[in-house]
Amino acid sequence: MQTTFWGIYCVWLRYFKVFRKSLIYGLVTTFTEPILYLLSFGFGLGSLIGTIKVAGMTLTYKQFVFSGIVAQTVMFQGFFEAAYGSFIRMYYQKVFQALAVTTITIPEILWGEILWDASKASFSVFVILLIGCLTGNFSVLGSVIVFPFCFIFAMLFASLGLLVAAKARTIEEISYPQYLFIFPMFLFCGVFFPLETLPKYVQWFAWLLPLTSVASIIRSCLLGLPVIPISILITTIWLIILITWSRRAMINRLVK
Amino acid sequence: MEKYLSENNLLVVENLKKIYSSKKSSFTAVDDISFTVKKGECFGLLGPNGAGKSTSMNCITGFYPINHGKILINNIDVHKSPKLARRFLGVCSQDDSLDTDFSVIDQMVTYASYFGIDKKTAQEKSESLLKRFFLDDKAKENVESLSGGMRRRLQVARALVGDPQVLILDEPTTGLDPEVRRELWDIIVESREKGMAILLSTHYMDEAERLCDRIAILHNGKILDCDTPQNLITRHAGTNIIEEEIRPGMKWKRPPNIEDVYLNLTGRGLNIN
Numbered sequence: 001m002q003t004t005f006w007g008i009y010c011v012w013l014r015y016f017k018v019f020r021k022s023l024i025y026g027l028v029t030t031f032t033e034p035i036l037y038l039l040s041f042g043f044g045l046g047s048l049i050g051t052i053k054v055a056g057m058t059l060t061y062k063q064f065v066f067s068g069i070v071a072q073t074v075m076f077q078g079f080f081e082a083a084y085g086s087f088i089r090m091y092y093q094k095v096f097q098a099l100a101v102t103t104i105t106i107p108e109i110l111w112g113e114i115l116w117d118a119s120k121a122s123f124s125v126f127v128i129l130l131i132g133c134l135t136g137n138f139s140v141l142g143s144v145i146v147f148p149f150c151f152i153f154a155m156l157f158a159s160l161g162l163l164v165a166a167k168a169r170t171i172e173e174i175s176y177p178q179y180l181f182i183f184p185m186f187l188f189c190g191v192f193f194p195l196e197t198l199p200k201y202v203q204w205f206a207w208l209l210p211l212t213s214v215a216s217i218i219r220s221c222l223l224g225l226p227v228i229p230i231s232i233l234i235t236t237i238w239l240i241i242l243i244t245w246s247r248r249a250m251i252n253r254l255v256k
Numbered sequence: 257m258e259k260y261l262s263e264n265n266l267l268v269v270e271n272l273k274k275i276y277s278s279k280k281s282s283f284t285a286v287d288d289i290s291f292t293v294k295k296g297e298c299f300g301l302l303g304p305n306g307a308g309k310s311t312s313m314n315c316i317t318g319f320y321p322i323n324h325g326k327i328l329i330n331n332i333d334v335h336k337s338p339k340l341a342r343r344f345l346g347v348c349s350q351d352d353s354l355d356t357d358f359s360v361i362d363q364m365v366t367y368a369s370y371f372g373i374d375k376k377t378a379q380e381k382s383e384s385l386l387k388r389f390f391l392d393d394k395a396k397e398n399v400e401s402l403s404g405g406m407r408r409r410l411q412v413a414r415a416l417v418g419d420p421q422v423l424i425l426d427e428p429t430t431g432l433d434p435e436v437r438r439e440l441w442d443i444i445v446e447s448r449e450k451g452m453a454i455l456l457s458t459h460y461m462d463e464a465e466r467l468c469d470r471i472a473i474l475h476n477g478k479i480l481d482c483d484t485p486q487n488l489i490t491r492h493a494g495t496n497i498i499e500e501e502i503r504p505g506m507k508w509k510r511p512p513n514i515e516d517v518y519l520n521l522t523g524r525g526l527n528i529n
Contacts (some may be wrong), residue, residue, distance in 0.1 A: 001338060002337070002338060004339070007339070010369060010370055013369075014355075014366060017358075017362070017366065018357040018358070021357070021358075021362075029284075093351075093356055093357070094349075094351055094352070094353035095354075095355055095357075097319070097349065097351070097353050098349070098353035098355065098367075100319050101317045101318075101319055101342065101345070101349070102336075102342060102348040102367070102370035102371060102418070103339045103340075103342050103343050103370055103371055103372065104370050105339060107336055255319065255320055255321065256276055256314075256320060256418075
């Protein structure tokens with residue numbers, strides 16, 4: 001079906017208007033969580049641990065965990081906005097259905113949704129990067145380079161959220177992937193500690209999940225670590241699969 | 257197709273067929289229906305729940321893909337060029353699809369932007385529509401705070417904000433009190449006077465008879481007959497006064513109406529002498 005930038009922009013703008021209208025709510029939900037993680041794990045735990053060795057380089061734990069929180073923010077903000085947000089818009093508010101009988105087409109609605117979710121996640125990422133740079137934990141150049149990549153990674157997790165919303169029969173069912181997929185990734189994909197500390201087979205498994213690669217690429221950019229080539233491949237594969245699958249699933253859900 | 261192509265036929269539905277299929281079964285919800293709606297005409301789709309009214313509406317707006325046939329809005333195929341065709345289309349769906357994230361006026365202005373209408377025109381148009389729908393004092397309020405009748409009026413107002421030539425109203429008055437119902441009837445009549453082609457689905461027989469220039473009786477996905485209300489009544493219910501026993505021992509007499517047509521056509525008819 002016809003897809004134009006204008007149509008996608010109209011959808012994106014609808015989300016932005018709502019965000020701007022309830023700005024306080026938007027700011028609290030967008031910025032509080034990553035800042036709390038930074039304070040607790042970064043400044044709190046980070047001050048206790050001192051330095052660690054990653055890929056032959058010595059880093060402060062604060063640097064390590066700060067960069068991990070960038071990856072975690074990309075995932076949480078992208079996934080939750082898309083999963084709960086798009087479920088509410090599709091199931092309760094019927095925003096998608098109302099848009100789809102105007103000159104906006106369903107493919108445009110779904111692109112607008114994913115791009116908005118990624119934009120919102122990027123707002124959060126921006127703040128973390130800013131704090132990281134100001135506190136001297138990130139390289140400024142690395143932060144500038146990583147920012148557009150974070151947007152793309154957020155699209156990956158937003159697509160995952162959209163897929164979950166398309167498959168969930170009730171809003172409660174979104175909890176399954178949240179507890180069985182998102183939280184394990186949050187804890188075991190290299191956000192808080194280097195994967196090398198885990199048993200070999202757990203490491204292999206962790207590398208199959210998207211967050212490990214995403215965290216690895218983000219950390220490489222921010223801290224000047226060598227990029228692991230397979231992480232780019234894994235991220236690309238997840239991105240293509242999730243975007244294609246989520247869009248197809250949501251179209252099947254909406255259109256009979 | 258050429259027979260339908262005329263400046264006056266703003267909506268053309270030709271041999272529309274819609275089959276819902278899953279791995280286990282398939283079900284023909286709309287079975288080869290055809291009709292046209294002219295400029296300034298109100299066309300009614302009349303049928304019980306499950307007759308295929310909403311499915312037809314969803315196919316006609318281009319929201320659902322179709323298995324066979326063609327839908328033209330202002331001579332543009334809605335499934336081939338949805339963006340262009342829907343520029344001329346206003347839809348009030350059966351479900352409440354108002355955007356609860358916006359206030360009443362923002363709702364209208366934002367919706368107008370989806371039709372490429374500039375902000376200033378959208379604002380003026382929205383204000384005048386809200387006035388006409390007696391919603392101007394609610395303009396700044398959130399949609400959530402409106403009553404059911406107000407929400408329905410707002411949904412019809414929203415359908416008109418893009419200056420449509422074809423207006424689709426899917427059971428617009430279901431569940432409304434008589435006063436709001438009459439207000440909406442006035443607006444439907446007004447829109448028809450302005451030259452819009454209106455497709456109205458309803459299961460209220462009196463509403464169909466009162467508002468529609470022509471009515472199609474839809475049953476199990478098929479159009480059983482289609483004509484002006486009067487012709488349908490004469491053809492299927494006759495002209496004689498009907499005597500009906502409304503409860504034991506109490507009879508009343510009345511002229512035949514569309515309800516008799518419907519009941520006769522679908523085989524659940526009264527015995528008319």
